[in-house]
Amino acid sequence: MSDTPLITAQNLSVHYPLRAGLIGPKPYVAAVENVTIEVAAGSFFGLVGESGSGKTTLGRAMLRAAPITKGDVLFDDGEVSYALKSLGKAELKDYRKRAQLIFQDPYAALSPRMTVRDIIAEPLEVMGLTKSRAETDERVREIADKCRLNVEHLRRFPHAFSGGQRQRISIARALVSGPKFIVADESVAALDVSIQADVLNLLKAIQEDMGLTFLFISHDLSVVAHVCDHVAVMYLGRLVETAPTRTLFSTPRHPYTKALLSAIPSLDPDDRGKAQKLVGEIPSPTNPPPGCKFQTRCPAAIDKCRKIEPVLESAGPEHHVACHRWKELSIAE
Amino acid sequence: MSRLIDVENLTLQFDTDEGRITAVDDVSFSLEAGEVMGLVGESGSGKSVTAKSLMKLNPRNAVYGPDTKITLHLDDGPVDVMSLQNNAEMKIVRGGAISLIFQEPMASFAPAISIGDQMVEQLMIHTSFSKAQAKELSIEMLDRVGISDPSTRFGQYAFELSGGMRQRAMIAMALSTKPKLLIADEPTTALDVTIQAQVIDLMKDLVSEFGMGIIFITHDLGVIAQTADKVAVMYLGRLVEQGTVRDVIRRPAHPYTRGLIAALPTLDDIDAPLTPIPGDIPSPLERPPGCVYNTRCQEVIGPRCSSEIPAFYPVDTDHAAACHLHDPQESTS
Numbered sequence: 001m002s003d004t005p006l007i008t009a010q011n012l013s014v015h016y017p018l019r020a021g022l023i024g025p026k027p028y029v030a031a032v033e034n035v036t037i038e039v040a041a042g043s044f045f046g047l048v049g050e051s052g053s054g055k056t057t058l059g060r061a062m063l064r065a066a067p068i069t070k071g072d073v074l075f076d077d078g079e080v081s082y083a084l085k086s087l088g089k090a091e092l093k094d095y096r097k098r099a100q101l102i103f104q105d106p107y108a109a110l111s112p113r114m115t116v117r118d119i120i121a122e123p124l125e126v127m128g129l130t131k132s133r134a135e136t137d138e139r140v141r142e143i144a145d146k147c148r149l150n151v152e153h154l155r156r157f158p159h160a161f162s163g164g165q166r167q168r169i170s171i172a173r174a175l176v177s178g179p180k181f182i183v184a185d186e187s188v189a190a191l192d193v194s195i196q197a198d199v200l201n202l203l204k205a206i207q208e209d210m211g212l213t214f215l216f217i218s219h220d221l222s223v224v225a226h227v228c229d230h231v232a233v234m235y236l237g238r239l240v241e242t243a244p245t246r247t248l249f250s251t252p253r254h255p256y257t258k259a260l261l262s263a264i265p266s267l268d269p270d271d272r273g274k275a276q277k278l279v280g281e282i283p284s285p286t287n288p289p290p291g292c293k294f295q296t297r298c299p300a301a302i303d304k305c306r307k308i309e310p311v312l313e314s315a316g317p318e319h320h321v322a323c324h325r326w327k328e329l330s331i332a333e
Numbered sequence: 334m335s336r337l338i339d340v341e342n343l344t345l346q347f348d349t350d351e352g353r354i355t356a357v358d359d360v361s362f363s364l365e366a367g368e369v370m371g372l373v374g375e376s377g378s379g380k381s382v383t384a385k386s387l388m389k390l391n392p393r394n395a396v397y398g399p400d401t402k403i404t405l406h407l408d409d410g411p412v413d414v415m416s417l418q419n420n421a422e423m424k425i426v427r428g429g430a431i432s433l434i435f436q437e438p439m440a441s442f443a444p445a446i447s448i449g450d451q452m453v454e455q456l457m458i459h460t461s462f463s464k465a466q467a468k469e470l471s472i473e474m475l476d477r478v479g480i481s482d483p484s485t486r487f488g489q490y491a492f493e494l495s496g497g498m499r500q501r502a503m504i505a506m507a508l509s510t511k512p513k514l515l516i517a518d519e520p521t522t523a524l525d526v527t528i529q530a531q532v533i534d535l536m537k538d539l540v541s542e543f544g545m546g547i548i549f550i551t552h553d554l555g556v557i558a559q560t561a562d563k564v565a566v567m568y569l570g571r572l573v574e575q576g577t578v579r580d581v582i583r584r585p586a587h588p589y590t591r592g593l594i595a596a597l598p599t600l601d602d603i604d605a606p607l608t609p610i611p612g613d614i615p616s617p618l619e620r621p622p623g624c625v626y627n628t629r630c631q632e633v634i635g636p637r638c639s640s641e642i643p644a645f646y647p648v649d650t651d652h653a654a655a656c657h658l659h660d661p662q663e664s665t666s
Contacts, residue, residue, distance in 0.1 A: 050525035051496075162613040163376070192375035192552065197596040198609035219525065222598040226607055249603060263530040265555030267599055269578045272559055277534060278527040281495050 006041040006213045007062060007181055011071035014061050018286065029285050031057040033237045039213055046228030047217045052282050054237040055217050059183045062215060063099050064092060077180040097127055100174040104186035106166035110158040116169055117154040120144060123177045139176060146206060147172040164195035168202065175206065185217045200227050221264055225249050233257050236285060236293040239312065243319040253321040253330060255298050300325055337366045337514060337546040338387065338405050344398025345386055354617045356382045358570040366513065369540060369547045371561030371578065373554060377614050379570040380550045384516045388426045388433065389414060405430060407513065429459050432507035436519035441503060442491035449487035452506045459510045474505040478535055497528035508539060518550045533560055554597060558582055566590050569614060569625040576652030586654035588632045632658060
């Protein structure tokens with residue numbers, strides 16, 4: 001892992017328009033608002049938050065699969081350097097080759113009418129990356145082998161495979177164009193525990209082997225803790241805390257991060273009910289509260305939180321938190 | 334505590350185009366009133382089918398084994414569930430003495446009928462309440478499960494409620510008939526972790542208040558550790574381990590339970606490698622002979638594992654595992 005970022009979201013906002021009234025300003029939903037993250041080359045970057053926090057939208061914007069309203073996403077892999085907001089057609093096509101997505105549901109992501117070989121080969125053919133069928137076949141076999149699929153598997157259709165094997169096929173398809181950056185959106189959420197560990201280990205092995213950079217989107221903090229080296233926590237479209245994994249899990253600073261951590265059910269049957277429970281639910285993004293977006297559920301909210309939106313400030317090396325009270329709260333602990 | 338339900342030798346097969354599939358194979362367990370039993374297993378293990386069998390709620394192609402016996406102990410005497418024939422007779426187990434909460438609350442409410450009308454309808458079927466009384470009780474139940482402004486919510490439709498709110502309404506509805514047994518089939522799986530913590534708390538409160546028995550179906554051992562008194566672990570239609578929650582989680586006796594726990598990412602040691610269980614769950618059409626787990630087991634002790642179905646051997650008081658490892662004859666020889 002190096003310190004130079006492969007991809008950077010810079011004050012990135014993604015707004016979706018709502019149906020407008022006759023007068024007044026055009027209403028919109030801020031799915032992502034003013035988010036800045038740097039994903040270092042070769043890192044496994046975790047993005048966590050509840051449903052509606054904007055983590056998927058941020059991931060898609062970094063693939064130029066969601067509209068960039070404000071700010072920009074900068075990509076630099078040493079060969080090319082792109083600012084995603086103003087990418088030309090040819091450049092975008094080239095970017096698609098360098099940045100890929102692995103979906104959540106391995107049952108919905110694979111066409112039932114195509115053989116595994118054709119599924120994995122499709123990106124090569126669509127992007128025109130190989131010149132002959134023999135070359136395509138060779139590339140498919142090479143990638144399939146990395147994802148622990150054998151030649152026999154390639155002839156079959158997806159229905160013959162279990163969830164874990166299907167996810168390995170999805171991974172092979174994402175890798176075949178030789179990308180540098182992969183967004184894995186809840187890629188193990190649909191899998192059983194015993195299979196989940198296998199797919200996570202495979203992703204880690206591939207990342208190290210091929211020197212890839214991952215944006216790993218997940219709602220499961222225990223999974224993120226095990227595979228990621230850096231984590232960003234989102235709430236209602238905002239980045240509330242970001243830190244190296246170890247720091248985030250040992251000294252969380254934002255009340256939301258603390259609540260998320262304590263909400264994970266402990267495996268210890270004698271550790272019941274000690275957790276600090278969060279009341280209420282994530283507000284609707286069409287009508288966000290003023291001030292800090294978390295103030296409606298925050299146990300430590302004061303008047304200032306209801307009026308002024310906090311900005312990210314440094315809470316240690318590579319550790320940033322957006323909370324007015326993180327300092328006094330950490331002293332109180 | 335008094336005995337609530339006895340399940341003996343439950344075997345359930347489905348007639349399909351590809352032949353007869355065994356979904357549940359010789360499952361026996363019992364539950365006391367006021368007790369929470371966690372039923373754990375991965376997808377395809379037969380846990381949902383087992384639970385639905387208690388209400389004889391299975392499709393037409395289901396064939397119960399001849400030795401299957403399910404006895405529900407009610408105040409007016411025991412009910413032999415297998416002997417119930419028509420809808421009128423089955424009212425007693427379907428929504429009467431037994432209520433069911435599903436995983437996906439969006440799919441379990443009718444979309445075009447208001448929440449309130451659905452709650453009143455089932456009360457009218459199962460109790461002798463007048464419509465006005467049923468409405469009053471329903472609003473009271475909505476209030477009880479922590480839904481603010483219950484009289485407004487009563488008139489709303491499922492799509493107007495958030496996921497957590499819908500699951501609360503589902504719980505309110507399931508409990509309004511005062512069932513003796515509540516079957517909760519992955520009730521928190523579709524919810525965010527902070528909402529899951531709220532729903533788990535709510536269910537714990539309600540158990541102590543109503544004194545009913547709960548069968549809590551989940552694949553999440555953390556949720557089990559936080560809610561259950563005892564645990565039954567299923568694999569490919571068979572129970573493989575039963576015991577108190579402390580015993581099963583702290584001293585798992587069956588290799589499958591050990592594998593499940595080792596595969597689980599926990600926050601206690603984020604540097605620990607994740608250990609997957611090798612292989613995939615076999616297709617129900619190709620159930621392995623002998624112990625159903627022998628194809629993936631790391632602790633196979635000999636040809637016996639693939640030829641002889643292991644009986645339940647005690648490993649402690651109230652703790653037993655169906656594994657030849659615990660056969661006293663194996664340890665002496």
